[in-house]
Amino acid sequence: MSKFVKFQCNLDTFIDDLNNILDANNKQIDALLKQNDKTYASFVKPIQIMDEKLELFFTPLSHLNSVNNSDDTQKTYSDALPIITEYSTNISQNIDIYNAYKEIFENEKETLNHEQNRVLELNIQGFELSGAHLDAETKKRLAEINIKKSELQNNFSQNLLNATNAYEKIITNEKDVEGIPASDLEGAKFEEDGVTKYRFTLQMPSYIAYMTYGPNRDIREEIYKAYVSRAPQNAQIIDELLALRHEMSNLLGFKNYSEYSLASKMADSTDSVLSFLDKLLKNSKAQAKEELKELQNMSETKLESFDSAFYSEILKKKKYSIDEEEFRPYFEQKSVVNGMFEFLNKLFSIEFKKVDEELWDEKATSYDLYVDNKLRSRLYFDLEARKSKRGGAWMHNFQTHSTDESGDIKLASAFLVCNFPSSTKDSPSLLRHDDVVTLFHEMGHAIHHVLSNVKESEVSGVNGVEWDAVEFPSQFLENFAYEPKVLKMFAKHHKTGEVIPDEMIQKLVDSKNFMSASGMLRQLEFSIFDFKLHTKAYKGNEVQNLLNEIREETALIQTPSYNKFQNGFAHIFAGGYAAGYYSYKWAEVLSADAFFRVVDEGIFDSSTAKNYLDIVLDGGGAKSMGEYFNLLMGRDADTDSLLRLNGIK
Template identity: 35%
Template structure:
């Protein structure tokens, strides 16, 4: 064992401040060897294969490796640099090789299969049965039944895919970081709120430049698109945002996209599936591409007429206001905001003073306390990877430790865009000892300025609640095995806990807990709360169409044989046809920066956001029937959904909570596409 490597010494909380970049690779290599020993113990055993000596041991094998890699890959997303990215390219194929060594080990698979074939005669509980099924499929879905030559082919495909996905993500981050809109004339800032201008000036100062700088990170990009009167500058910024990975240079992702989809298709075929979507959806609630496409078509049919009507109204409004002949994509946020202000007398600038970041954090904690009896206490003795990261000890009403929670809220050059939840340690029970989880959320919210604290847009508030919903899924886990714990669930179910929590952002009872003016302490007026609710369905038809367009693009890449696709942009245009409202922008291509499906885990799964919306709208209707803080309903949701992780099929868990399957009408009612009950 390598001495002096904090990742290889025993640790409970991640030793971030002791870790140096050079520690990662040797620690991962050593942890792989330890994991191999765990596997060798299973394969060398002369006992007859049983659930305990095979499946259970396999689930706990490589625990050290899991912990080290979760730290490394989150650092690569939240605080990366060239050295870390280079290391990721070296480490990924090593991990892929190890994973394939395990999955393609014939002795190990023979033992797993022996246990699986006796499953009906074993006295297993529900969680054990699910874990057995999961482990067996882990082998069969990853080539255990292939011959030696096919196994080698699969290894090669997996290695190439891992490297291509990493490269895709690095290119998107580099593209995001290299662009800036440098403004030197104050008149070009017309329409922009004071806080947005101050943040842009600070950005320029950081780069030793005069004037104001805007970039492609959301806290800078979105306010500019929403408020800047200068149409030409909006166009420039919008085209830069939409052209990430589409410049035909060293950061171009077109070749990566084509290679990724073709290799995924080859992998699916090799494993006996017609397309990558068939392969993926076998392990989803939706089950088949046909069901996904039919689900999206049904929503499209309901949403498209509403979206076309909204678009026509917006176009007429822009024509009347500024004589705009044709509405373009860079006009969307600007005129939508203007129309929203006109209809509801509401904009982010009116709301932001009531959503100071620390108060919103406190608010989400209070919501969790009222629903689930959780308490959050900031702690300062836990190591963090950046000074902006805060840590909290989470306890229940009896003072029992529930989890450790990390939060990282502001954009940095080394942090990829978007928001996500991750786990540094799973919840599980081993040798009569319960290990509680260490959970983290990472976001990119508006930074504080010299004049004001971090004031969130309402969209950022819902994002915080969304990610915190994922965090609760991890924190409240109550299972035996790490493989079934927390967010280890089907991808089209994982968004239910996150999306359902967003609903509390629209409720007076919840808002009054935390929405207080950052200067006066005044609670958000009822009139503003009503406007938030009234405007919640504003342009919901267009928003639904937009989400469906992403889901349809995803399925177009993964639900057919892509070998004939040679032009990324042309393929994308065809996929977008059924949902298109705005004129096409020739310089832009979404696929080349669609990180969810080409770097994240949403390939053939982007539809799951809408799928989970059906679940969350239906689940929240149940809460509203009994009161949004009704403890009995919350306890039921906790016991049937949040704590159970992937111990049973998600449909079974949901029906246990709701008493029936989810009704799609609940989503359509909430979206204003059907009348309220």
């Protein structure tokens, strides 16, 4: 059994090493193409293995650039991006490889297994979506577009990170921090010239703390304004990206980028996506209006966008007697992580064993995963916020479960990254319950990748999964973070060891769907904006005008004119969610439906949970998620489960 690849990245030699790998790959491809009798074993498998090795080399750099960002990682990553993009584009447009895949599929589809046929089908589709079958001039233009897009997306992300790190608000008046939880104040507090001061930034834990608890309305607006007006230079990048995506789609024979995007997703048409989103909007709006009325009653002045989190917290306490600060001592980070491991052990028989190895940061850790006493994979955790790490939370796959040249099994690994409050030698990292939900969400992605038992890397783990289904496993797992049986496994007071009382759990359960219809409208705003934005080449003021038009239906509190949310919408301008943000809601239908089945069966006695491991997690992307869901549930997904999950009637 092969060991895991050591995490390493030599920035000094990276570009030379990358060029050497790509040169060797190109020579190997030329040799493979010269074969007279090309088969899956002699042609497709070697290319898959070659691609996997390239991923293993490149992923540590992209990971470091996200979690330990520096001038050196920025420069190396920026230098590498056009090189790897040009190579990938050339491969994806190679007509000879495309024809070889089609020929092999026709000759061997009856004798290949479903994993191998899926690899061929997805590759053939991928080649066609890359324009492999088009003329030389069109392919040249598509290659130029791909390189430029990758540069722009990287610049968008870097601009956002720089703007986030550049801002800080220093507060000296104690009255302006009254009511902010002690754990948040501890992280903000510092001494200067004998004066106690408090530093608030746009890093998520700090930003959320002041927007939720900060008593000074003017300061809340100042911090909010700084957050929603970050990186104005990204407006120009948005215009360029939209134009390039639209041109690319037209060259490939699609009316627009949204139509192009759906070619590889579960949803079958732009109309079906917009109809799905519109139905959720109509079902949620009346309840959202009632929620807003209740919220407005908490304030003597008209509610503004920078007031909603503050007054929501007050209303939540009033309705449910719930105080986030009461809960945080029960959600000490290490206890939550270990409790989540125990939960996954009871649900899926996964055992976690800590690995002693040096990683990119002293607070990063790694664990080997065993199922039925058999080593299956490795997970790397990097959970605390720091200036060198980009915001948000994510799973990034590293190794993929597959077979190598000799037929030996290669094990999977992945990174799980969050931005939780930082621990110090004097204070532990105490989480909000929302942080616990986030951890479960990303863990759902992680085990989806690393517990796959597929032998072909291109359809193993999260590879090959339709983009509008990839959130199904993450959302499925996050729902358990509200279940009393699960909470009692890890919610223990970090000082006394007391298990969280039943009445506190009940408060969490009762408040789960607090302002849920309003939250639904906000997510629908993002989804509709993203999808409609990619139906034509919007530019300049048209982008803002479209967002304003959508907000007339979705934003019940008028948004300030200085709010340029789009300039920070990294999911669609720096990530993989362009014309696909709707996927969160699309997949949530699947996750809600499966979750309720497991809960109804008793969670730990659930046959559906065991089948989920064997069908969805084990199967990776080797079949369509629609097919897996039908195998799991015996029927199509029920949209009403999503409304039920959100308490929307």
